[in-house]
Amino acid sequence: MKDTYGREISYLRLSVTELCNLRCRYCMPEDGVLKKRHEDMLSHEEMVLAVRAAASLGVTKLRITGGEPLVKPDIVSLCGELSGIEGIRELCMTTNGTLLPKLAAPLREAGVDRLNISLDTLDESKYHRITRRGELSQALEGIESALREDFAKIKINAVLIGGFNDDEIPALAALTRHYPVDVRFIELMPMYDSGDFGPEAFIPYTVVKEKLPELEPVKADGGVAKLYRLPGAQGNIGLISPVSAHFCAQCNRIRITADGKIKPCLHSSEEISLKGMSLEEMKQTLCRAILEKPQWHGELSYSERSHADRTMNQIGG
Ligand code: SAM
Numbered sequence: 001m002k003d004t005y006g007r008e009i010s011y012l013r014l015s016v017t018e019l020c021n022l023r024c025r026y027c028m029p030e031d032g033v034l035k036k037r038h039e040d041m042l043s044h045e046e047m048v049l050a051v052r053a054a055a056s057l058g059v060t061k062l063r064i065t066g067g068e069p070l071v072k073p074d075i076v077s078l079c080g081e082l083s084g085i086e087g088i089r090e091l092c093m094t095t096n097g098t099l100l101p102k103l104a105a106p107l108r109e110a111g112v113d114r115l116n117i118s119l120d121t122l123d124e125s126k127y128h129r130i131t132r133r134g135e136l137s138q139a140l141e142g143i144e145s146a147l148r149e150d151f152a153k154i155k156i157n158a159v160l161i162g163g164f165n166d167d168e169i170p171a172l173a174a175l176t177r178h179y180p181v182d183v184r185f186i187e188l189m190p191m192y193d194s195g196d197f198g199p200e201a202f203i204p205y206t207v208v209k210e211k212l213p214e215l216e217p218v219k220a221d222g223g224v225a226k227l228y229r230l231p232g233a234q235g236n237i238g239l240i241s242p243v244s245a246h247f248c249a250q251c252n253r254i255r256i257t258a259d260g261k262i263k264p265c266l267h268s269s270e271e272i273s274l275k276g277m278s279l280e281e282m283k284q285t286l287c288r289a290i291l292e293k294p295q296w297h298g299e300l301s302y303s304e305r306s307h308a309d310r311t312m313n314q315i316g317g
Contacts, residue, residue: 001057003293011253012059014047015316016078017067018258022096023132024120025195026159026188028313030132042260042275044074048081050256050274053282055087057290059254063092064112065316067258070099076106083111090114094157094317097142098134104145114153115146116184121158121165122172130164147179155182155238162203169211176235184225184238189267190305191312199302204244208237224250248296254289255316262289267297269309 002008018033042050051062062082069075083091090113097117100107107115119139121127127136146154158165158172165172169185176183185208188201205226209215215228218236224247225238241247255263260275262285272289274282300306308315 001287001290003290005249005293005295007250007252007293008058009252009254009290009293010059011061011063012051012054013063013065013253013255013316014051014082015065015067015256015258015314016047016069016075017041017072018314019071020066020068020096020313021071021098022068022134024096024118025130025132026161026191026197026312027317028311029193033311033313036259040275041258042256044078046260046275046277047078048085049277049279050260050282050286051082051085051088053279053286054254054256055085056283057286058087060087061090061092062088063094063116065094067313067316068096068099069093070095070103076103076110079107079112080110083113090152092116094118095142096131096134096139097146098138100142101138101145104142104149108149108151113151114155115151116155116157117143117146118157118159119143119172120161121168123168126164130161143179143181147181153182154180155184157184157186159188160185160203160205160207161188161197162200162207164201166203166207166211169208173208173212173230173237176230176233176237178234180234182235182238184240186240187243189242189312190300190302191308192305193311202243202302205239205241206244208239212237242297243300246296246300251293254286254293257310257315259314262286263308263315264289264293265297266315267300267306267308268294269307270294 092114218227261271
């Protein structure tokens, strides 16, 4: 289905929980989130229904996100059901990877095709600092476990944070030499409550090109990342610039939060509830949300912050 600006909406990001086993400083408050009532969240059945409704409107790519999707107890059976929905051609997941040692194989079996694994640093103490509790070894073991399964693609996502990991750009990029993975650097987005980062933390994607002059351009694959490759590497380097060079004109996505709100745009406060609806009502509501998708997300900067009105773990990134 096309939105008012002619964009074909074919990509749904479904957040399956707001809860997470980490507390990344740019994403989530230190003391977690106020746990909502079970009945206020989308049920397993409603999630399946919402994806069926979206697929009937032309969504072909589904990404499961969170919070941390792997802390959801029924995640494997949910993925099994979602991957079987007619029209869904690609089932992807974004995860911090720490629970993949146990779950990589069952997820692949359940039909998950692609994984994005978040990893902002290769330094043990910095990993603990940015996640406020995580252990780097668990994330790395998660990546190793995923690499043993035959996922169609594994991408490592690093949020670019000036003064924190800009010195690690070459080391993170070198993962594409050692493993068959893509590494993507994503500009830090100024959510209304994204930790204690000062203006210096918000660095543009062009810093990566300055640090890696040997990068060779690669033909775009239809996604939002500008693609490059290190000579001789096995995977691409993707640069994602929601702040310094927005890609709203190519935005083909809608989001559904774990509490059942459709977000036509990540950075808008507009939300439309799906909770408690039938398949037909969900279809109509999704149509309305797609038609209300704004043309662009408005100025984003350290001083012009997102209007999302939620922390990222409550949206799904
Ligand atoms: N827990 C999972 C994970 O860590 O990948 C999935 C949810 S997380 C909200 C999804 C993605 O959003 C992660 O790659 C995370 O780094 C990114 N993210 C969260 N807050 C962000 C921010 N303020 N700016 C840029 N990316 C952000």
